[in-house]
Amino acid sequence: MGVEVSRLSNGLTVATETLPSIESVALGVWVKSGARNEHDNEHGMAHLLEHMAFKGTNKRSAFQIASEIEDVGGEINAATSVETTSFYARVLGDDVPLAMDLLADILTESKFDPGELEREQHVILQEIxxxxxxxxxxxxDHFTETAFRHQTVGRSILGTAETVQSFTSKQLHAFIERQYGAEKMVVVAAGNIKHDAFVREVEKRLGGFRAKADGVVPQYAQYVGGDYREHRDLQDAQIVLGFEGRAYHVRDFYASHVLSMILGGGMSSRLFQEVREKRGLCYSVYAFHWGFSDTGxxxxxxxxxxxxxxxxxxxIISELEKAGTSIGQDxxxxxxxxxxxxLIMSGESASSRASQIARQLLLFGRPIAKEELMERLANLTIDRLTDLSARLFSTKPTIAAVGPVGALAPYEAIHAALPDANGGTRRLAV
Structure with missing residues (x-):
């Protein structure tokens, strides 16, 4: 049947996907607002809101929120990322109305009681x-902060002890008023669900939610790169070497993901085989690519x-350089x-599928069919990947290292050893 999408009169997008073999339903509300949407004096507020969502509303106490969902064997939770916040639940099909009522309640009626707020601030201080x-x-944390110095996109989601302790209930309410509007929210359900019935449940509870929020568009990200080292008396050193990646909407986004798999996406990858298996130089090594709305x-x-x-x-640098000249068809x-x-395995999980649909709706404005993603993968060529590698790894790097890192070469030496954008070969002495 595929993904069905409706839009309420206030601009709220509602989407469902029926998964016939699954008896449960994963559902949630995803908001296009995260840590990146905070002002300087709000660092950590989006994450604190996630915690406070379950601490009581005008209709329910914190215990009632927990007990009502668990009375039917369900679960409820929330998550914060750089650019989104989500509130989600998983229940059996018959209990979708209850789960939707709970999610709507915490979004529209949360009290942010000062006593609960103080306790949760203490919890987050422990988390920090x-x-x-x-x-x-x-x-x-230091890697992203160095890559995007003095920008919200690079800040830790948790915030600092000083900022978290300073927040008040009034500020939390003001943040939601400013950031949460129906036009930048999606409600998604996947599993044992009927679209029309679910739309009616959402309309009943969130159809009157404000259409727009006054939140300012986040500052455009500027990758700067650089070096961060923290010497600690530890048994091992943690090292991240990175570069500016690709945003969700650009041509090389999927190519960057595939390149990360080739370099360090599993036990057969280049880095794992060369660095760990053949040379025994580390116990863990992998490559990654993170995409944001305007950078990566x-x-x-x-x-x-x-x-x-x-x-x-x-x-590691040698393997990055090789990727710019040779990648095998295998x-x-x-x-x-x-x-x-x-993709197929995640589609067999209602929770993963709901989250995937929500991300696609927030980022691209539409669900992307699996066949379309497969076509994009099929169009990738070796020449395109080697060209991407040559361009990517010749740019200014970001280095973050924590632990006994005194033997790590100077930043300038590492930068100079990276592949030359003009095709030249450079070396960092071993």
């Missing part, structure tokens, strides 16, 4: 502390012992197969 104590998490990040993460750093980075076919399998 735990993240700081986890080097393989904190290195990515492509990177390689490695975790290694202090004694291997001086050899590890040149080998590698491209394998990456395509990985991508295709991932």
């Amino acid at each position: 502390g735990a993240a700081h104590d986890t080097p393989d998490d904190v290195v990515f 990040l492509f990177g390689v993460h490695a975790a290694t012992g202090q004694g291997n750093i001086d050899e590890l980075v040149p080998v 590698e491209l076919d394998r990456a395509r197969a990985q991508y295709r399998a991932g």
Whole structure:
């Protein structure tokens, strides 16, 4: 049957996909507003709102929210990203009206009680502390902050202890009023669901939600790159080497994902085989590509012992350089197969499918059929991937390193060793 989409009179988009073999339903509300939409004095507010969503409304206490969904065996949660916030639930088909009522209640009637707010601020302070104590998490915070210095797109989603402690109930209400409008929200359900019945449930509860919000469009991202190093007395070093990636809407977005798979997307990938299997220089290495609405990040993460750093980075750079001149047809076919399998497997999960549809609606304004994605993959060629590699890895890098990183080569030396945009070959001494 595919994805069915309706739009309410206030601009709210409602989409469903019936999955005949599934008896449960995953549903939620996705908002095109996240950490990137915060003002400077609101750093961490989008994430705090996610926490406060379940702390009581004008109709329900925090306990009632939890007990009502669990009385029917369901679950409810929320998540914050750089550009979106989601509130979602999973229940059996007969309990969709209850789940939708709960989601609408927390979106429209949350009290943000000062006592609950104080307790949740304390919880998030612990979360910030735990993240700081986890080097393989904190290195990515520093990586994005360095890549997009002094910009909201690069800031930690959690915020800082100072900002989180400063927020008031009034500020939380004002943030929602400013950022949450029906025209930038989608409601999606996947699983044992009937479209028309679901649209009626959403209309009943959110049909009167304000159409527009006054939130300012986020600042356009400017990738700057640079170097961050934090020396810690640890057993291993966490290192991320990255470059400006591609935004969702640009031609090379899917090519960048496939390139990340070829370089470091599994045990058969180039980096895993060369760095870990053949040389034993680290216990973890992989490549990634993150897309945003106007930019992206492509990177390689490695975790290694202090004694291997001086050899590890040149080998990684060598593999990046090789990708600009030679990629095998077998590698491209394998990456395509990985991508295709991932799409099909995620489609067998109601939660994954609902989230995927929501992202596509927010980013592209329409659901994208699996066949269209497969066609885009099929059109990728070796020449296109090598050309992308040559351009991508000759740009200014971002380096973030945490741990015993004294042996890591200077930033200037690493930058100079990267492939030359004019096709020249450069080397970083091992």
